Every structure is written in C-alpha cells, then in structure tokens.
Amino acid sequence: MDEEGRKTMIALAHLSGWSAERISQKMRKWYHIVVTPGNIYMMYQQWTSNSILQAPQEEKMRELLSAKLHADFGFQRPLSETPGGWPITVKFAKRWNPKDLDNRSLCKYYNAASRTHTIGHFLAMVRPLDAIHELSPTEEAAVARLGPVVSSILTSVLNRWAEHFRGKLQQLPFWKNISRDNHAETIMDFLKIFTDEWEEQYGIMADCGSVTPDQLIRHTFVIRSTGQGAKILLGLMLADRSIAIEKKRKMLKESVGYIKVYCPLPMDERACPICSDDLNFPNAEDVTEQAIRLVSCCGQIIGAKCLVAWINPLAGAGVGMNNSCPHCRSFFSREFINKLAAEEGVQEQYEDSQSDTDGDKDIEDDAEPGGEIQDGVVEDFAGIEVGEEGNVHF
Numbered sequence: 404m405d406e407e408g409r410k411t412m413i414a415l416a417h418l419s420g421w422s423a424e425r426i427s428q429k430m431r432k433w434y435h436i437v438v439t440p441g442n443i444y445m446m447y448q449q450w451t452s453n454s455i456l457q458a459p460q461e462e463k464m465r466e467l468l469s470a471k472l473h474a475d476f477g478f479q480r481p482l483s484e485t486p487g488g489w490p491i492t493v494k495f496a497k498r499w500n501p502k503d504l505d506n507r508s509l510c511k512y513y514n515a516a517s518r519t520h521t522i523g524h525f526l527a528m529v530r531p532l533d534a535i536h537e538l539s540p541t542e543e544a545a546v547a548r549l550g551p552v553v554s555s556i557l558t559s560v561l562n563r564w565a566e567h568f569r570g571k572l573q574q575l576p577f578w579k580n581i582s583r584d585n586h587a588e589t590i591m592d593f594l595k596i597f598t599d600e601w602e603e604q605y606g607i608m609a610d611c612g613s614v615t616p617d618q619l620i621r622h623t624f625v626i627r628s629t630g631q632g633a634k635i636l637l638g639l640m641l642a643d644r645s646i647a648i649e650k651k652r653k654m655l656k657e658s659v660g661y662i663k664v665y666c667p668l669p670m671d672e673r674a675c676p677i678c679s680d681d682l683n684f685p686n687a688e689d690v691t692e693q694a695i696r697l698v699s700c701c702g703q704i705i706g707a708k709c710l711v712a713w714i715n716p717l718a719g720a721g722v723g724m725n726n727s728c729p730h731c732r733s734f735f736s737r738e739f740i741n742k743l744a745a746e747e748g749v750q751e752q753y754e755d756s757q758s759d760t761d762g763d764k765d766i767e768d769d770a771e772p773g774g775e776i777q778d779g780v781v782e783d784f785a786g787i788e789v790g791e792e793g794n795v796h797f
C-alpha cells in the first residue's frame with residue numbers, strides 16, 4: 404500500500420465513523436488495494452497505539468478526506484471506539500434475487516429454497532404465531548454465520564417484531580385482512596431499528612440505495628456490505644413469517660366460511676344489505692332474520708335468509724343463481740355452500756346445477772356437509788374462541 408492509500412485508510416478509520424468493511428470497499432475503489440476489514444481494524448489499532456494525536460494532524464486528515472470525497476468532512480467516530488470489536492465478514496452475494504430459485508444464494512447458507520423451507524416450517528405448525536420469534540433450521544445456519552454480535556442484534560429485533568406482530572393480530576378480528584403493504588411497512592420499521600443498532604456497533608452501514616418493500620419481495624438488488632446483507636436476511640425472515648401467518652389465517656377463514664352473530668349489531672351493520680330489514684330483530688311481519696358474518700371473504704354482515712335466496716335460484720322469485728358474495732363478489736367455496744345447505748337449507752338444485760362442471764362431485768357428495776370436519780380444523784389450528792359478537796381471535 405502506498406503512502407497516500409495508507410494515510411487515507413487511517414484517516415477514514417479515525418474520522419469517518421464508517422465500518423472497517425466500508426473502508427475496505429473504498430480502498431479497493433479508490434486505490435485498487437485489497438485490504439480486509441480485519442486488517443484495517445488491526446492497522447488502525449496499531450496506529451492509535453503508536454501515535455500521539457494532535458489537532459493539526461486531525462485537521463490534515465479532514466482536508467485529505469474532504470478533497471477525496473468532494474465534500475466537507477465532519478468528525479463522526481473513530482473505528483477504535485466501535486464497541487462491536489472485530490468486523491464481520493460473512494460473504495453475501497453482490498446481486499441477489501430472492502424470487503429466483505436458480506439465482507445464487509444470498510449467502511452460503513441461505514437461498515430461495517431456504518425461504519420455502521422456512522415458510523413450510525411455520526405452516527406445518529398448529530400454532531405458528533406462538534413460534535414466530537424462533538429461527539427455522541435453515542435460518543439458524545445462516546444467522547450463526549454472522550457471529551455472536553450480529554446474531555444477537557438480529558434475533559433481538561426478530562423478537563421485538565414477533566411481539567408487535569402478535570399484539571397486532573390479537574387486536575384484529577380474524578377475518579380482517581392485513582394488506583401486504585401494511586406487512587411491508589412494519590417490516591421496514593423494524594429494519595430501521597436493525598440498521599440503527601448495527602450502526603451503533605459497527606459504524607455506518609454501507610447502503611445499497613434504498614431497499615423498498617417491493618424490491619425486497621420482487622427485485623434483484625445490490626448488496627454492498629455485510630450490514631446490508633444481514634439486513635436483507637432479516638427482512639426476508641420477517642416477510643416469510645408474515646406470508647406463513649397470512650396463509651394460516653386464510654385457511655382458517657376458509658374453513659370457518661361464515662359465523663352466526665347473535666348479539667345486537669352496531670348501527671352501521673344492523674340492516675341486511677339485501678332486504679334492508681334490521682337483522683336479529685323482528686320485522687313488521689314479526690319474522691327475525693338471523694345475522695351471519697361472511698368470514699371467508701369480506702367480513703360483511705348479511706341476513707341468512709337473504710343469502711340463501713341469493714345463492715339458491717328457487718328460493719326467491721327473481722333472484723338468480725349466484726355463487727359469489729353479494730358484497731365483494733368473491734366466489735364461495737363448495738364447503739361454504741355445503742355448510743349453508745346443512746344449516747340454512749339451500750336446496751339441492753344448486754348442487755345439481757353444478758354437477759356438469761364439477762368433476763369431483765362424487766367425492767363432495769360423500770363428504771360430511773358443513774361443520775364438524777371444519778370445526779376440527781379450526782380447533783387444531785389455534786384453539787380459537789368465537790366470541791358473542793362473532794369475533795374469533797387466535
């Protein structure tokens with residue numbers, strides 16, 4: 404290394420507040436010198452123990468760096484005060500596409516197949532929500548390679564996210580969806596926490612531009628440092644947990660289909676959206692229409708009689724055959740129709756009318772209509788409780 408290169412390296416280590424790793428990248432770019440972060444750390448330690456530092460010397464360093472970076476260079480924090488000690492040097496891929504299975508691994512121990520494995524690991528659990536703070540076997544290998552300091556920052560952020568995530572779901576009726584954007588925003592908030600804690604340990608993290616939530620899910624992006632790599636790894640870990648839990652919630656919603664709601668309804672949900680009568684309340688003819696909540700799709704409250712009429716072509720004059728939700732137009736599953744048939748008496752004509760297009764009719768006919776099997780699934784899933792107001796929490 405020539406004298407200017409050495410001076411720049413020491414100045415960066417002393418003044419920039421950058422991690423040894425980022426300095427190593429700059430040395431390669433500016434001087435074509437390959438010097439490992441570990442060596443930078445060692446050389447700087449040697450320099451500090453041999454030098455009596457004086458203000459004019461620091462001033463010269465500042466001038467050197469200002470000229471090199473074409474900007475005023477403020478004092479941040481010397482590398483020697485970096486409390487994390489030894490820099491981390493796990494090799495992450497430079498460019499990585501989390502969606503592309505044929506692409507190379509994020510790091511030696513983590514690739515797209517690892518993500519699939521992790522999602523499967525959580526999906527196989529009866530109560531995945533209880534375990535989202537734990538590492539899957541594939542994640543464990545990758546995280547261990549980051550060394551004890553980074554591992555502990557990473558797992559501590561994972562724990563805090565898990566607690567937040569569980570709290571959020573406990574507040575939320577189970578049929579309500581959390582949008583992908585909402586999941587992604589939360590993940591970005593926690594990645595910010597990770598960045599802050601990384602920088603406290605290792606100095607400023609070399610960035611890769613900005614990784615947007617969308618990029619995290621879809622695009623190839625450039626990884627410029629271990630800090631960025633570890634951050635992306637954490638982002639994927641959080642995303643995979645969100646995906647697994649959303650899938651479980653969807654399965655739960657579909658297996659429940661709808662629930663009867665017995666308690667008095669709030670004003671904005673009181674009227675049946677089809678006949679406008681007050682639900683769970685005797686109408687002018689002293690007939691009370693039972694309220695049900697459509698949990699497999701939009702969560703709309705609707706009158707059971709009107710829903711049957713909506714679905715069944717023979718139940719009400721002028722009402723056509725429909726197998727989609729009158730509110731959100733999502734298609735009802737065969738299980739949903741079967742449950743409604745068993746409980747509210749949708750006539751068999753509906754089933755016959757489907758037989759031409761439905762290849763597995765025979766299997767369906769033999770199947771238990773409605774509740775029992777599905778209830779079993781629900782209980783196995785999380786031991787959920789249906790509250791009086793029809794809210795189910797898990």
Ligand SMILES: [Zn+2]
Nearest residue numbers: 675678706709
């Ligand atoms: Zn109605």
Ligand SMILES: [Zn+2]
Nearest residue numbers: 700701728731
């Ligand atoms: Zn709907």
